[in-house]
Amino acid sequence: MPPTPLLGVELSDAGAHPAAWRLPAADPGHLHDPARWVSLVRAAQRGGLDLVLLPGGLGPADVDGGVRGRLDPLLTASFVAPLTTGVGLVPTVTTTHTEPFHVGKAVQTLDWVSRGRAGWEVAVSRSPEEAALVGRKDVAGGALEEEELWAEADDVAEVVARMEDSWEDDAEVRDVATGRFVDRDRIHAVAFEGDPFSVAGASITPRSPQGRPPVVVRADSAAALRFAARRADVVRVPAHDLATAVAHRRALHRLVAEAGRDPEEVALLVEVVAWLGPDAAERRDALDRWTPTNTNPGTVEHVGDAAGLADLVGAWTGGRDGGAGVDGVVVRPAVLPLDLDALVDDVVPLLRRRGLRPTGPPARTLRGTLGLDRPASRYARVPATAGGAR
Amino acid sequence: MSRRQVHLGAHFPGVNSTTVWTDPRSRSQVDLSSFEHLARTAEEARLDFFFLAEGLRLREHKGELFDLDVVGRPDTLPVLAALAAVTERLGLVGTITTTFNEPYELARQWATLDLLSRGRAGWNVVTSSDAFHGANFRRGGFLPHAERYTRAAELLDVARQLWDAWDDDAVAAAGAGETFLRPGAVRPVDHRGRQFTVRGEPGTPRGPQGHPVLFQAGDSAEGRDLAAREADVVFTAHSTVEAGQAFYADVKGRLAAHGRTEDDLKVLPAVTVVLGDTEAEARDRARHVREQQVTGPAAIAFLEQLWGRDLTAYDPDGPLPAEDPEPEHVSVTRGRVRHHRDPAALARQWREQAAANRWSIRELVIAVGDRGGLVGTPSSVARQVDEAVQCRACDGYILVPHLTPTGLDDVAARVVPLLQERGVFRADYAGPTLRDHLGLGPARRPTTAPADDRRLVAR
Ligand SMILES: Cc1cc2nc3c(=O)[nH]c(=O)nc-3n(C[C@H](O)[C@H](O)[C@H](O)COP(=O)(O)O)c2cc1C
Numbered sequence: 001m002p003p004t005p006l007l008g009v010e011l012s013d014a015g016a017h018p019a020a021w022r023l024p025a026a027d028p029g030h031l032h033d034p035a036r037w038v039s040l041v042r043a044a045q046r047g048g049l050d051l052v053l054l055p056g057g058l059g060p061a062d063v064d065g066g067v068r069g070r071l072d073p074l075l076t077a078s079f080v081a082p083l084t085t086g087v088g089l090v091p092t093v094t095t096t097h098t099e100p101f102h103v104g105k106a107v108q109t110l111d112w113v114s115r116g117r118a119g120w121e122v123a124v125s126r127s128p129e130e131a132a133l134v135g136r137k138d139v140a141g142g143a144l145e146e147e148e149l150w151a152e153a154d155d156v157a158e159v160v161a162r163m164e165d166s167w168e169d170d171a172e173v174r175d176v177a178t179g180r181f182v183d184r185d186r187i188h189a190v191a192f193e194g195d196p197f198s199v200a201g202a203s204i205t206p207r208s209p210q211g212r213p214p215v216v217v218r219a220d221s222a223a224a225l226r227f228a229a230r231r232a233d234v235v236r237v238p239a240h241d242l243a244t245a246v247a248h249r250r251a252l253h254r255l256v257a258e259a260g261r262d263p264e265e266v267a268l269l270v271e272v273v274a275w276l277g278p279d280a281a282e283r284r285d286a287l288d289r290w291t292p293t294n295t296n297p298g299t300v301e302h303v304g305d306a307a308g309l310a311d312l313v314g315a316w317t318g319g320r321d322g323g324a325g326v327d328g329v330v331v332r333p334a335v336l337p338l339d340l341d342a343l344v345d346d347v348v349p350l351l352r353r354r355g356l357r358p359t360g361p362p363a364r365t366l367r368g369t370l371g372l373d374r375p376a377s378r379y380a381r382v383p384a385t386a387g388g389a390r
Numbered sequence: 391m392s393r394r395q396v397h398l399g400a401h402f403p404g405v406n407s408t409t410v411w412t413d414p415r416s417r418s419q420v421d422l423s424s425f426e427h428l429a430r431t432a433e434e435a436r437l438d439f440f441f442l443a444e445g446l447r448l449r450e451h452k453g454e455l456f457d458l459d460v461v462g463r464p465d466t467l468p469v470l471a472a473l474a475a476v477t478e479r480l481g482l483v484g485t486i487t488t489t490f491n492e493p494y495e496l497a498r499q500w501a502t503l504d505l506l507s508r509g510r511a512g513w514n515v516v517t518s519s520d521a522f523h524g525a526n527f528r529r530g531g532f533l534p535h536a537e538r539y540t541r542a543a544e545l546l547d548v549a550r551q552l553w554d555a556w557d558d559d560a561v562a563a564a565g566a567g568e569t570f571l572r573p574g575a576v577r578p579v580d581h582r583g584r585q586f587t588v589r590g591e592p593g594t595p596r597g598p599q600g601h602p603v604l605f606q607a608g609d610s611a612e613g614r615d616l617a618a619r620e621a622d623v624v625f626t627a628h629s630t631v632e633a634g635q636a637f638y639a640d641v642k643g644r645l646a647a648h649g650r651t652e653d654d655l656k657v658l659p660a661v662t663v664v665l666g667d668t669e670a671e672a673r674d675r676a677r678h679v680r681e682q683q684v685t686g687p688a689a690i691a692f693l694e695q696l697w698g699r700d701l702t703a704y705d706p707d708g709p710l711p712a713e714d715p716e717p718e719h720v721s722v723t724r725g726r727v728r729h730h731r732d733p734a735a736l737a738r739q740w741r742e743q744a745a746a747n748r749w750s751i752r753e754l755v756i757a758v759g760d761r762g763g764l765v766g767t768p769s770s771v772a773r774q775v776d777e778a779v780q781c782r783a784c785d786g787y788i789l790v791p792h793l794t795p796t797g798l799d800d801v802a803a804r805v806v807p808l809l810q811e812r813g814v815f816r817a818d819y820a821g822p823t824l825r826d827h828l829g830l831g832p833a834r835r836p837t838t839a840p841a842d843d844r845r846l847v848a849r
Contacts, residue, residue, distance in 0.1 A: 021570055028561065028562075028570070029561060031561070032505055032561070032595050034474070034475075034505065034506045034507075034508070038475075057593070058494070058495070058498065058593060059590070059591075059593045060576075060591050060592065060593035061593070066570070067570055068570050068571050068576070068591075068593075069556070069560070069561070069571075069576075069593060069594060069595040070593055070594065071502045071505060071506065071594065072498055072499050072502040072594070074468065075467060075468060075471040075499060075502045075503060075506060076471070076502070076506065078467075078468035078469075078471035078472045079471040079472065079474055079475045079506045080475070081472055081475070082422065082426070082472050082475045082476050083475050083476075097492070097495070098495060099490065099491070099527050099528055099529070100528070101446070101490075101526045101527055102465075102491070105464070105465040106465045106467070106468055108464070108465070109464040109465035109468040109469060110468055112420060112421065112422060112464050113422045113464070113468060113469065113471075113472035115422070129590050129591075130590075132587075132588075132589045132590045133494045133588060133589065133590045133592065133593070134492055134494045134495065134588075135492065135493075135494065135586055135587045135588045135589070136492055136528075167462065171462075172462060174411060174412075176412045178687070179412075179458050179685040179686070179687045179688060180457045180458060180687075181411055181457060181458060181459060181460055181461060182455070182457050182461055182462070183457070184454055184455040184457045187448070187455055190526075196528065197527075197528040198525075199525075199526050199527075200447075200525035200526055201447045201448055201525065201526050202448055202455075204445060204446060204447070204448060204462065204463055204465075205420070205462065205463065205464050205465060206420055206462040
């Protein structure tokens with residue numbers, strides 16, 4: 001775990017508030033403009049944030065009254081990658097309908113094009129509307145079963161992990177003397193046989209800079225939390241107060257240990273919707289008149305000045321003196337780019353002053369940022385020497 | 391009449407044996423910097439597009455991964471999205487199979503790429519080959535040849551419906567309006583076909599081109615019909631003038647049946663290029679490239695594909711095997727399309743060729759595996775390209791370099807200016823989109839959903 005709390009930001013639509021697009025400042029005519037995504041991620045980079053989360057399901061929108069229409073998050077992250085440095089790029093990837101093999105090589109490729117800054121937020125699709133659009137699953141019986149969805153996501157995560165390991169790091173030998181481009185003994189079949197699907201061969205994509213791009217999970221159900229305990233490097237949870245956050249932390253650590261993993265290796269981030277600046281309360285009231293935000297039950301909101309949010313981050317992440325002891329925070333700016341800019345320009349300097357942000361340059365990879373080693377391929381006969389964060 | 395204009399694409403050579411990976415200048419086929427180099431070279435030369443192939447399983451030979459060729463490639467669409475960020479005008483074309491994908495996901499991804507690239511996306515539609523690839527997918531298994539094209543046709547039909555479900559200017563400009571979208575600007579799709587049932591309001595806005603430019607690669611009658619019906623460009627391996635003219639006449643002849651004209655479908659063969667200061671130097675270089683590609687082990691592996699059994703006991707610098715192939719074992723290679731109709735007859739032919747020319751195994755493989763390509767001085771290559779286009783052997787080429795990623799540097803610097811001097815290649819891009827570069831009209835809107843059937847979506 002890194003020495004200072006992690007700070008991530010979720011960039012969704014016009015902002016976390018579903019009516020954010022109604023403000024001219026959100027520039028609603030350009031929400032699908034690639035330049036907008038570059039400037040948002042560059043703002044996060046300017047603030048030295050650890051990761052940006054790019055959410056988005058398969059369908060047109062999550063909330064009534066909100067923005068409709070979204071770009072594919074993984075392709076958006078791939079687009080932003082060459083134009084940014086330092087900040088981790090974490091698109092949401094829906095596992096319910098997509099071919100696991102396509103998921104695996106896409107995540108690996110995001111890691112290649114971002115030079116080691118990729119992560120992926122594993123998501124399931126509960127929506128009958130999305131199922132009807134894809135048409136692969138018969139959802140005549142209504143919503144898909146939560147347990148089944150996460151069981152399937154678990155199979156997908158296993159396939160992706162095996163794909164990521166299927167090429168050992170040194171599989172490409174380019175041995176001119178023998179004419180061998182690769183050492184085939186260092187490339188391994190995925191050979192996954194599951195109930196909903198099986199996957200036979202190795203990935204077509206060689207091992208990426210991080211080897212295993214971090215897995216992020218939004219643990220918003222019991223099944224999701226169990227999945228997270230088995231698979232996640234980063235778990236984000238909604239919590240409305242310190243006590244809930246503490247309870248989440250305890251539950252996660254117990255489940256992680258039960259899954260045979262080290263709780264120290266899983267970062268727990270709490271979400272906070274942020275309205276910043278002198279007009280924060282006014283904006284919130286105005287937008288709530290359009291779309292009431294009890295649509296975000298259980299998520300803490302900060303409405304007010306930068307110092308208040310810095311206090312909140314300190315309280316959530318402080319271990320002693322009654323803090324919740326979580327590993328960091330995911331800020332969901334209520335209105336983009338306003339609340340993102342305020343986070344970067346006003347809150348981050350305060351956090352720095354309080355010793356809650358790192359002082360050195362960012363790590364080169366997202367794993368490095370998270371304080372995770374680069375793992376050797378599970379198939380490697382001679383385990384690579386522990387190299388530490390790159 | 392003005393001369394017919396040449397269209398050119400830059401094929402990222404990536405995997406397999408097209409490039410000489412043993413060349414000290416050869417760099418990564420996976421790292422973004424290689425893709426970026428070729429794309430920037432192509433864009434500076436004002437080429438129409440960058441092109442990526444797809445292969446969804448690592449090739450095997452004699453039951454093991456084939457280790458003599460370049461292998462390992464990133465995923466097509468994320469690479470094109472990254473290239474959209476580092477180029478401004480170049481078309482970005484990628485190969486994606488219809489056999490192991492669903493229409494909704496593909497429509498969404500292609501619309502996204504078209505938006506991210508501001509109208510530069512092109513999709514090379516392939517139906518891919520066999521159950522060997524299928525074993526990596528939920529969809530799995532093997533679709534018979536004809537059914538793959540049935541699926542492809544219906545998948546494209548659904549994709550077009552999804553792309554057309556959003557109007558161009560669906561987002562109400564002022565955010566204070568009652569709804570985010572203009573009422574009626576997005577219509578649900580309701581497709582219930584034999585292959586797919588796709589219903590609902592799609593989640594991705596319409597790209598600047600409406601539909602990405604559609605390429606088709608697949609040479610059978612079904613493949614050519616699909617191209618004539620649906621594609622804007624057909625990607626082919628018929629790169630010689632004679633074969634090209636026959637192919638060109640064939641596919642363009644199929645257009646009228648679909649109410650389309652000659653200009654609606656471009657024919658672009660893949661072709662390699664080797665330049666020299668003199669014709670002799672170019673020929674020497676081409677020969678040298680072949681010699682580097684066909685190492686001893688590669689020559690033996692090539693023969694094993696025909697003989698259907700292990701031939702590693704043979705000396706690549708010695709004579710061909712005296713006995714005939716065993717037909718029941720043919721196809722020791724998986725993941726590669728290569729059909730030998732009568733292995734015994736072909737083996738006899740090769741033996742006779744080798745004997746007549748006193749060729750070793752390796753020399754024979756160098757000769758019979760030679761796919762020609764454009765070889766010559768810059769001016770002779772420019773003339774060959776121009777003449778092939780004027781005589782309707784093609785509408786241009788997709789250029790395949792022999793070196794990753796710098797293999798087209800020379801062509802861009804030395805051949806393209808000559809084509810511009812000849813007045814057959816643009817000096818600058820005329821418009822922002824790939825459709826503009828290819829001189830294509832606006833995307834077709836299918837008429838499957840009558841207007842009065844489209845419910846208004848007001849939220
Ligand atoms: C020039 C050319 C390029 C092709 N490139 C690819 C490719 O990159 N990936 C792929 O899966 N199939 C590729 N194909 C294969 C075709 O999609 C098709 O599956 C195959 O040729 C069998 O169909 P056919 O009998 O119509 O030719 C290519 C075919 C041609 C002719």
